[in-house]
Amino acid sequence: MTTATTPEPGQAGDEAAPSAPRLEQFEEGITLDRFITETANAHPENKGKFSALLRQVSLASRLVSARVNRAGLLGMFGGTGEVNVQGEYVQKLDEYANTAFKRALDHAGCVCAIASEEDEEPYYVPERFHSGRYVFAMDPLDGSSNIDVNATIGTIFAVFRRKSPEGTPADIDDILRPGTEIVAAGYTIYGSGTMMVLSTGEGVHGFTLDPAVGEFFLSHPDIRLQPSAKLYSVNEGYAASWTPAMRGWIEGIKMPGAGWAQRYIGSLVADFHRNLLKGGIFLYPATKKNPEGKLRLLYEAFPLAFLAEQAGGAATDGRRRVLDLQPDQLHTRTPLIIGNKDNVDEVTRLLSAEGGP
Numbered sequence: 001m002t003t004a005t006t007p008e009p010g011q012a013g014d015e016a017a018p019s020a021p022r023l024e025q026f027e028e029g030i031t032l033d034r035f036i037t038e039t040a041n042a043h044p045e046n047k048g049k050f051s052a053l054l055r056q057v058s059l060a061s062r063l064v065s066a067r068v069n070r071a072g073l074l075g076m077f078g079g080t081g082e083v084n085v086q087g088e089y090v091q092k093l094d095e096y097a098n099t100a101f102k103r104a105l106d107h108a109g110c111v112c113a114i115a116s117e118e119d120e121e122p123y124y125v126p127e128r129f130h131s132g133r134y135v136f137a138m139d140p141l142d143g144s145s146n147i148d149v150n151a152t153i154g155t156i157f158a159v160f161r162r163k164s165p166e167g168t169p170a171d172i173d174d175i176l177r178p179g180t181e182i183v184a185a186g187y188t189i190y191g192s193g194t195m196m197v198l199s200t201g202e203g204v205h206g207f208t209l210d211p212a213v214g215e216f217f218l219s220h221p222d223i224r225l226q227p228s229a230k231l232y233s234v235n236e237g238y239a240a241s242w243t244p245a246m247r248g249w250i251e252g253i254k255m256p257g258a259g260w261a262q263r264y265i266g267s268l269v270a271d272f273h274r275n276l277l278k279g280g281i282f283l284y285p286a287t288k289k290n291p292e293g294k295l296r297l298l299y300e301a302f303p304l305a306f307l308a309e310q311a312g313g314a315a316t317d318g319r320r321r322v323l324d325l326q327p328d329q330l331h332t333r334t335p336l337i338i339g340n341k342d343n344v345d346e347v348t349r350l351l352s353a354e355g356g357p
């Protein structure tokens with residue numbers, strides 16, 4: 001008689017089964033377009049503008065997916081030779097993704113402003129296209145330092161309803177908002193397949209692209225995070241610059257018998273996506289060198305925090321709930337602790353007690 005044993009971390013089977021797509025979802029062929037229509041029918045007050053926005057995000061995602069998948073053949077690897085506002089070398093695909101999303105959104109009559117990691121200033125939609133009712137904040141291609149090695153990358157985005165009247169010129173006050181005012185958020189991940197993970201405030205749902213027909217199909221309905229998991233994602237190369245409480249917690253989960261596993265791709269969207277599906281906590285804590293952290297609040301931490309909470313998880317900056325934060329400028333950075341709620345709460349309690357770096 002064999003007894004079921006829990007595999008050691010790192011052994012095959014040690015990872016929690018991902019929220020496997022229900023076969024009937026494919027059989028029913030629920031497309032992203034149908035999901036958008038059903039969402040619109042439930043919210044007629046949006047007058048189809050929200051649907052238009054999501055459809056344009058889908059179009060841009062498919063364009064970027066096609067380009068990413070053929071980058072090596074099209075000479076799209078490598079940099080443009082420019083350095084962006086973040087002080088990072090711009091990759092050719094960064095520039096392509098940035099342009100693709102801005103062009104897909106600016107003339108659709110649904111967006112008044114686009115804030116992008118790649119642009120120092122916001123792009124205010126010109127009046128000839130109609131200054132629409134939503135603000136779109138994005139990292140057009142997160143993880144782009146991994147492009148040339150074919151590691152998973154993605155587009156991360158958040159959507160706000162503007163504060164100023166539709167049809168008038170938008171301004172920075174429409175953009176610099178607390179995360180609690182997000183109306184939708186998601187990401188499109190370009191990996192072994194292309195998948196859009198989206199929440200409009202009613203749960204988190206994953207749509208997988210079938211490149212043969214150019215359509216996203218509902219493959220991961222109602223993605224949920226368990227209260228806790230034993231998988232952590234952090235760049236331990238910075239351990240010397242962490243605070244004692246951060247170092248202590250990591251050392252604690254590495255003790256023999258603790259049963260934790262470590263996974264770190266170095267692409268936020270990929271690390272978050274794995275943790276969302278299989279459970280895990282991602283940590284990019286404050287360090288002595290970067291007390292404000294590395295990741296950007298408006299278009300990286302906010303969207304993922306919105307998704308994490310919609311899936312039953314949590315996200316903090318080590319002391320405060322991320323969604324309660326308010327960016328004071330477009331590219332405000334923040335530390336990020338995100339994933340299963342009990343794990344995030346535990347780390348946040350420890351970091352709060354020591355008061356930060």
Ligand code: P6P
Nearest residue numbers: 142143144145235266267268269
């Ligand atoms: P580090 C990619 O450049 C990125 O912005 C995120 O996608 C990723 O999580 C982080 O930086 C990795 O940073 O310092 O570990 O290389």
